[in-house]
Amino acid sequence: MISSLQSLPLSSPSPATVEVQGVSVVYPAKENTVTALDQVSLSIREGEFVSLIGPSGCGKTTLLRVIADLEQVSSGSVQVNGLSARDARLARAYGYVFQAPALFPWRTVLANVCLPLEIHGLSKAQAKATALEHLERVGLKGFEGKYPWQLSGGMQQRVSIARALGFEPKLLMMDEPFGALDEITRDRLNEQLLRLWEREKRTVVFVTHSIPEAVFLSSRIVVMSPRPGRIVEVIESGLPADRTLDIRDTPQFTAIAHRVRVALQDGHGAH
């Protein structure tokens, strides 16, 4: 069944970092218009790890891009940290990680991580120091002088994450960042990302089409339906905070994964 947003429990009135209200995104086309998002509403609190999951074409990437002001809404409103999406982008309120590393091949790894910092206005020395620190946090110390094509896919994606974290944004948006990697690397990066999130308590909005990944990483899972994109169900995770990859074999994990799967089928079946 299609339900609307889950609002925050009244006992913890922390302000919403991301507030999406009745957002629709409609593309005009020759024969029929394409509705990527249909009246979607969602609230994301500070420090949450929210996954958007759904089949291809369900609008999860569109929703992410709308929050990031990389796409325009046809109706509805988006607020990030109390600002409009556009103002939030100009105030550099978030870091965005794409499906591919999108590193600039003419810059070394270090220079790539420095890129947003330079645009931010940091001095060369400050940028360099910050960048080195973040590279170390993703486990790439010693690779600063390499060029992107000299690194493996997983390492490139880690550089891209270090770059997104460079100016310490409160909000991190990730669009299927590990989709192109093999499963073993993916598992390792999942664990690293979780540790990072625990340490730094940022708000993360994470798009994926992998159920185990969504369940493992998130504190909340938003299941979406195929076009027109709607939220089918929002599932609270409840897994313990200091979990490791082993938790995937526990019945608690399987139960949540089952709920997600059922919701996905529901959303699919409703059309």
Add this chain to the structure above:
Amino acid sequence: MSMAWRIPLLALLLALAVLSVRRLAALDEHSLVGRLGTPLLFGAWLLLFWQLLVDAFEVPRVLLPAPSLIWQSLLAGAGVLLGDFVQTVLHSALIGWAAGCTLGFITGVLIDRSPFLQRGLLPLAALASTVPLIGIAPIMVMWFGFDWHSKAAVVVVMTFFPMLVNTLAGLAESGHMERDLMRSYGAGYWRTLIALRLPVALPFVFNALKINSTLAMIGAIVAEFFGSPVAGLGFRISTEAARLNMGLVWAAIVVAALSGSLFYGLLGWAERRATFWHPSIRTHV
């Protein structure tokens, strides 16, 4: 050497040449000796046969002078040819090339933001590539005089459009993801241009620079066929050819050929250094 010996000797040399070249050509892909040595050996044999055949059959100088004669003319005319080189290559070609490429590049960057102007100018550029632009040489002479300035003007017109087309193509080449990345940083047009779009455009710009180097040499030399003061490679070639002074003509051609190759080669070297990151340069050994 008597006629009777010549034919068998030449036949023997020919067999030797073919065998040695084939041997080198059969060497492995990765062997530098194989890749560089084969064309060089081939060229050396060609020169040798050229010399021998011209001597043996007493080919008239007008038809084909011997390499030895060309070499002598090169040495004897070195002073004159140096002046020609400065006039044609350094003045007409190089300055015209630099000006034309700069103008084309700036125009490309300026109309990058106007799809309307792009749609207007690109068909004109396509037209310009089918038209014998060298024909404007007499008009340039009328406007700028007989000296190298008019030739450089011809080169400017010839090099402008290829650079414009390639600059526009290069600026369009940056990927959606990378451009979204810059948007997510709140980077404006100029910031994005300098940090992302210009580096991506660099391989295209170099492609145009190389094409234009050949066009510049041709333009500078041929423009001199239309009328020139007393110096220049084109002038030298056409006037000495009319006087049947073939040694000097060929020597001038050698200077032109070497200049052209050197120009192109230097640009290729610069390209490899500046676009070291591009897949086509990376995988090229």
Add this chain to the structure above:
Amino acid sequence: MALTDERSGLGAAWFRVGPVLTVLAIVLLLWYAAAVWLNAPQVIERTLSSQPGWGALDLMRLTWSMDRPVLPAPHQIALDLFDSVFGWPLDSPRNLLYHAAVTSSATLLGFVLGTLLGAVLAVLIVHSRTLERSLFPWVIASQTVPVLAIAPIIIVIMGSMGLSGVLPKAIISMYLCFFPVAVALVKGLRSPGVLELELMHTYAASPRHTFWMLRVPASLPFLFPSLRVGIAAGLVGAIVGELPTGAQAGLGARLLTGSYYGNTVQIWSALVMSALLGLFLTGCVAAAERWLTPGGRR
């Protein structure tokens, strides 16, 4: 935001043609202005200084109708072209089409010869590793060399052999067409990937089968752009070939005589005719390409 360009009718026409027309209109405007500016000194000195009270309109009228202007106005060139083409019989040297025919005959002959030669060489190179390693690097290197510089030599050599007229010019054109065609064809004939070649292998196809059924069709997309380049280069070659010996017929000769006698309008007319010829020849090649390419996909 998706934007499909579904303009129809008038909107679509303006989208395609509008910018070019606008740019052309701007060019014409600038040209007329430049004509006034460049011709003004002579006009003022010769005519107007003896006529008191002359104004801008007089200046414009006179600068756009001079006999030997520094820069002729567009309508002067158009009129001269029109007169030349329609006012004289086709075999008269006063008719620019006559000259265009002379130049294009040399161009076409050279183009055909150069393409054939380039094709033969390309086939040889693709099938002989020796030739590929020894000769092909020189063919590629020769593209960096200003080949047109040898035009005077060719004229002189052929003149000493008693050959003149169309043949020397055609040889120069041939030389210029040959290189782009040869290089492009080698690339094209070698373009089929390992996958396609192995497929032919599983059919036990002979080398001739592989050549005609795989390599040749695969090489066409490479060949046609080079043919367009080749014919444009051939035209330049034919024009340049008319320069050294002061030939009497052909567009290059017209350009030269125009510059000798300071007849600017004649030079510009010859230039425009050369441009039109270049467009026409390249258009013919492009039309042939469309006709020969099945499915219309480049």
